[in-house]
Amino acid sequence: MxxxxxxxxxxxxxxxxxxxxxxxxxxxxxxxxxxxxxxxxxxxxxxxxxxxxxxxxxxxxxxxxxxxxxxxxxxxxxxxxxxxxxxxxxxxxxxxxxxxxxxxxxxxxxxxxxxxxxxxxxxxxxxxxxxxxxxxxxxxxxxxxxxxxxxxxxxxxxxxxxxxxxxxxxxxxxxxxxxxxxxxxxxxxxxxRKTYAQNQILGYALLESALILDEKVIYSFVTKKWQDLYGVTSADMGGIIDQLRITEGVEVAIFGYELQPCEFKISMRSNDYVDVSKIAAIFGGGGHIKAAGCTMNGTSRDIINNLLPYIEKQLKVESDC
Structure with missing residues (x-):
């Protein structure tokens, strides 16, 4: 037993x-x-x-x-x-x-x-x-x-x-x-299956996404303003991070949506070698090696600037191998 x-x-x-x-x-x-x-x-x-x-x-x-x-x-x-x-x-x-x-x-x-x-x-x-x-x-x-x-x-x-x-x-x-x-x-x-509003917010997140670090990292953020505009809530954000992750050539995907002013729920995914759980843990979160998350404060620019050094470090280690 x-x-x-x-x-x-x-x-x-x-x-x-x-x-x-x-x-x-x-x-x-x-x-x-x-x-x-x-x-x-x-x-x-x-x-x-x-x-x-x-x-x-x-x-x-x-x-x-x-x-x-x-x-x-x-x-x-x-x-x-x-x-x-x-x-x-x-x-x-x-x-x-x-x-x-x-x-x-x-x-x-x-x-x-x-x-x-x-x-x-x-x-x-x-x-x-x-x-x-x-x-x-x-x-x-x-x-x-x-x-x-x-x-x-x-x-x-x-x-x-x-x-x-x-x-x-x-x-x-x-x-x-x-x-x-x-x-x-x-x-x-x-x-x-997605509602029309869920498809709209997915489309917005993809349109607003950006590639950085030699196109190894993709990120996108949805503020509360845009959630309200499309009539969606946190329950409608499922699938966005996974769509970002499968972008050709990308190793790490980051998606954040605003919970309240300057507070974002962050999801991270990796495809091969970056351990995103270690990065999430630094900011009080956790998860799995290839799928993790945390909650972070600041603007979207602040958050990316805080995450990137840790991602870049792992990318550099891999490139040096």
């Missing part, structure tokens, strides 16, 4: 949460755990706490029961933290972690150095949902749970095209498909 199953079986009241601005892997992981517990441990109560979930994930079972705010400080027997590298990243639900009888974190970020009573961290896993599948008993995974796990894997692998996709990833995806998962629905409706 692994630490995850043991913790669940020993608890009666369980809280599940993940990182701020939850993406597909975070949502899939949290709802996957929710469904697994609901389906196999009916004597236990489980509550999921996340910031508002993007509407493309609303089809996942249990989404309507997700709590978006902590109305009172409830002490749970167990707090399960998913797809999150540090406690501060679960704001505004930190009291769940602080007051719980026991805490367990299941994650795949290389920047996770452990912060719970039990930490199950595997940077080699393509997604937290992949790691969860290995912790769950296959015969107890229902279709509802499988849909959540498959969604998470699809999103963190970029539909199985990122370099973190392994043979094990594909085998696990195959096992989930055997449960009856509608793959085309999940891939098309949660990953590729």
């Amino acid at each position: 692994n630490a995850f199953i043991r913790a669940v079986e020993q608890a009666k009241h369980i809280a599940v949460t993940g990182h701020i601005r939850p993406d597909g892997d975070c949502v899939g992981a949290c709802l996957g755990v929710y469904n697994y517990i609901q389906d196999n441990y009916p004597d236990k109560s489980v509550d999921v706490y996340l910031e508002p979930i993007q509407k493309e994930f609303h089809f996942l079972n249990g989404c309507s029961y997700v709590k978006n705010q902590l109305e009172e400080e409830i002490k749970y027997d167990l707090c399960i933290i998913l797809d999150c590298s540090e406690a501060s990243r679960i704001q505004p639900f930190l009291p769940l972690y602080e007051n719980a009888g026991e805490t367990i974190c299941i994650d795949h970020h290389i920047s996770n150095h452990g912060f719970c009573d039990n930490d199950i961290v595997d940077p080699g896993a393509s997604a937290t949902c992949q790691l969860l599948y290995l912790l769950m008993e296959d015969e107890l995974i229902t279709l509802a749970c499988a849909e959540c796990l498959y969604t998470g894997i699809v999103h963190d692998t970029g539909v199985f095209k990122h370099s973190n996709t392994t043979k094990e990833t594909m085998c696990i995806a195959g096992e989930l498909i055997e449960k009856g998962v509608n793959t085309s629905h999940i891939i098309d409706d949660t990953f590729y």
Whole structure:
């Protein structure tokens, strides 16, 4: 019996949460755990706490029961933290972690150095949902749970095209498909399909992008002014960084969108050798070797000027090899 199953079986009241601005892997992981517990441990109560979930994930079972705010400080027997590298990243639900009888974190970020009573961290896993599948008993995974796990894997692998996709990833995806998962629905409706406004802001970001450092780096920023003009929010920014990354000849892509005046959410991607997680960590963020992010203050020019020396240093090391 692994630490995850043991913790669940020993608890009666369980809280599940993940990182701020939850993406597909975070949502899939949290709802996957929710469904697994609901389906196999009916004597236990489980509550999921996340910031508002993007509407493309609303089809996942249990989404309507997700709590978006902590109305009172409830002490749970167990707090399960998913797809999150540090406690501060679960704001505004930190009291769940602080007051719980026991805490367990299941994650795949290389920047996770452990912060719970039990930490199950595997940077080699393509997604937290992949790691969860290995912790769950296959015969107890229902279709509802499988849909959540498959969604998470699809999103963190970029539909199985990122370099973190392994043979094990594909085998696990195959096992989930055997449960009856509608793959085309999940891939098309949660990953590729865009609203007109999302396409517009993508077009704007591409038009405003710039190439620097011998065209090895591409960057683009969307200020709050332009978000308001196109009628979009942070939930509509998905896919922009990936489109920038596949620009021919580019090694590093940087995308930032303004959260509030002079505060930007920064995403970074690399194609081959630059470790963007190390750069993100310098500015209080984290992530994976080829996909990381952080929050930075200043103008877009300030931010680029702060990031470039660290990127340039890694580019120079590679060119000298």
